[in-house]
Amino acid sequence: LAFSGLKIVALSGGVGGSRFVRGLRASAPGANLTAIVNTADDFTVHGLRVSPDVDTVLYALSNLVDDTRGWGIRGDTFKTMRALERVGGETWFQLGDQDLATHLRRTELLADGWSPSTVTAELTRCLGIRDVTILPMTDQRVETSVRLEASGEWVPFQEYFVRQRADVSIKDVRFEGIERAKPAPGVIEAIEAADLIAFCPSNPFVSIGPILAVDGIREAIDRARQRGARTAGVSPLIGGHTIKGPAARMLVELGHEATTLGVARQYVGLLDLFLIDPIDKAQADALRQLGMHPLVTDARMRGRRGEARLARVVLREVERRRRAGS
Amino acid sequence: LAFSGLKIVALSGGVGGSRFVRGLRASAPGANLTAIVNTADDFTVHGLRVSPDVDTVLYALSNLVDDTRGWGIRGDTFKTMRALERVGGETWFQLGDQDLATHLRRTELLADGWSPSTVTAELTRCLGIRDVTILPMTDQRVETSVRLEASGEWVPFQEYFVRQRADVSIKDVRFEGIERAKPAPGVIEAIEAADLIAFCPSNPFVSIGPILAVDGIREAIDRARQRGARTAGVSPLIGGHTIKGPAARMLVELGHEATTLGVARQYVGLLDLFLIDPIDKAQADALRQLGMHPLVTDARMRGRRGEARLARVVLREVERRRRAGS
Numbered sequence: 001l002a003f004s005g006l007k008i009v010a011l012s013g014g015v016g017g018s019r020f021v022r023g024l025r026a027s028a029p030g031a032n033l034t035a036i037v038n039t040a041d042d043f044t045v046h047g048l049r050v051s052p053d054v055d056t057v058l059y060a061l062s063n064l065v066d067d068t069r070g071w072g073i074r075g076d077t078f079k080t081m082r083a084l085e086r087v088g089g090e091t092w093f094q095l096g097d098q099d100l101a102t103h104l105r106r107t108e109l110l111a112d113g114w115s116p117s118t119v120t121a122e123l124t125r126c127l128g129i130r131d132v133t134i135l136p137m138t139d140q141r142v143e144t145s146v147r148l149e150a151s152g153e154w155v156p157f158q159e160y161f162v163r164q165r166a167d168v169s170i171k172d173v174r175f176e177g178i179e180r181a182k183p184a185p186g187v188i189e190a191i192e193a194a195d196l197i198a199f200c201p202s203n204p205f206v207s208i209g210p211i212l213a214v215d216g217i218r219e220a221i222d223r224a225r226q227r228g229a230r231t232a233g234v235s236p237l238i239g240g241h242t243i244k245g246p247a248a249r250m251l252v253e254l255g256h257e258a259t260t261l262g263v264a265r266q267y268v269g270l271l272d273l274f275l276i277d278p279i280d281k282a283q284a285d286a287l288r289q290l291g292m293h294p295l296v297t298d299a300r301m302r303g304r305r306g307e308a309r310l311a312r313v314v315l316r317e318v319e320r321r322r323r324a325g326s
Numbered sequence: 327l328a329f330s331g332l333k334i335v336a337l338s339g340g341v342g343g344s345r346f347v348r349g350l351r352a353s354a355p356g357a358n359l360t361a362i363v364n365t366a367d368d369f370t371v372h373g374l375r376v377s378p379d380v381d382t383v384l385y386a387l388s389n390l391v392d393d394t395r396g397w398g399i400r401g402d403t404f405k406t407m408r409a410l411e412r413v414g415g416e417t418w419f420q421l422g423d424q425d426l427a428t429h430l431r432r433t434e435l436l437a438d439g440w441s442p443s444t445v446t447a448e449l450t451r452c453l454g455i456r457d458v459t460i461l462p463m464t465d466q467r468v469e470t471s472v473r474l475e476a477s478g479e480w481v482p483f484q485e486y487f488v489r490q491r492a493d494v495s496i497k498d499v500r501f502e503g504i505e506r507a508k509p510a511p512g513v514i515e516a517i518e519a520a521d522l523i524a525f526c527p528s529n530p531f532v533s534i535g536p537i538l539a540v541d542g543i544r545e546a547i548d549r550a551r552q553r554g555a556r557t558a559g560v561s562p563l564i565g566g567h568t569i570k571g572p573a574a575r576m577l578v579e580l581g582h583e584a585t586t587l588g589v590a591r592q593y594v595g596l597l598d599l600f601l602i603d604p605i606d607k608a609q610a611d612a613l614r615q616l617g618m619h620p621l622v623t624d625a626r627m628r629g630r631r632g633e634a635r636l637a638r639v640v641l642r643e644v645e646r647r648r649r650a651g652s
Contacts, residue, residue: 046430079402080426080427082424082427084431088452101408102409104373104406105415
């Protein structure tokens, strides 16, 4: 099997991250793959605990995902939401009927005293995902808020992201509880044992950022690198734009450059490799100055083959470097 | 309008009760109608608060009900339940996708500090029910259990009723919390002001019984009768059988006669009238000996017209007696 025995850890957000994780699985069937998933944008709606990034990864890896949207369940219906509207409930966060089952189950297990990581393991098992370990970054509750430019008001992330469609300007992001968050069981061990730590093409602020901010995760990455592990990032921006999500706009609003380089700067001192699209190759030198080797290749993940191809580019370069001892 | 200004209170369980309430509404459009609904079999499933009898009354009065089953929402689907099975959840209590919205909304409002009666009022309003006031019997939590004959074990009512389809023998019923239950706001006032208090064709043990056991309700009925209010019961048994539910079997298992008379005996000292089917007319004399005037008429509620006809029989007799001052 390709990349047999390779230990891979992927730090992932939602849509883009889950696709890259799926690409890694497809390209490295012999590898030992662990996805460490952001939970900073988890939230409670209608009393149900929703973990958007974990769910997206679960659905992507169990082939349930709606590939067009990149999240939610393919063919899902919204009958409960329509009925909820009828009984006066808020429905700006649309939960599909099948998707709802995941939140019901999670909420029920959490109420029974399970931790988010054991719930995730149970959902992984039930959905038949046997080749990837999915770990939430932490079992503690972290809550993301953004500060609106116009009013100066702090609003919960999903309110900004879903209700307002990220269509308002923000000037700050905060992660309540992040300073008390401990890595979920298995997170540090997986990072320390990794041969490759991949930073998926996810939002550097609200997806990868919180993972790196969990107590001890940066240090574990440092230790892994000292031991010889390679780290590779994949730009979520192509030509200054994102395929999905508000990363480009957030970069600008938070005072950065809406470029691949602007993303890379969030990862200074952490990455050996950074995969960028040919459209961004003018930034290659600047990446080298940040200590990252630019890996230039078509960065769009077109379908399952595209995901696998992108992952393969990273895997091959890492393998080459491991063989060369560089 | 027929029966204009008549103040009617109906004590109701689920399927049979909701149909008789609907019959009262149809036959007495000018009346002031309040349904006081059993909540002793409310329960929590998947973290959601379900109030089966209140929901059945809500659905019946808003024309959402599945008339074939007599409960749940017409045309409802079970997509969430199927997905819940996939993620390892228990699905013996099948909640429809639309029905689920009611439980989500209720649970959410209760978590926000609403009482069951204010939640019920809100659902009543949202579902466009303007001509009937629906009151849960109490805002306190009451939990029904039955004791299984075979094992002597106490099990929650829904476990017996739904999971086991009431297909096992029981030897006792208990209502935990009933001694602390206070009537919900408006319950005592409605009873005290009533011209007619109807005991719907519901299970005398697990539907009407708990309502009568709530602190002060029996006394309020007594006071209303002293003031001239009439009370009428409708037998849920016809020829010893129920249209729906385990009342007949429960009567026998709890040491009573599975007859109209067996039901009537649960209401001794409470009823002026008791509506029975011609098939049971041999019991008319025994009813008179219990102090109840037997009202003999086809007791099957065939469709909406049947419900209305049955209600009209009761209403006319009450009206006749009021005029006669008897």
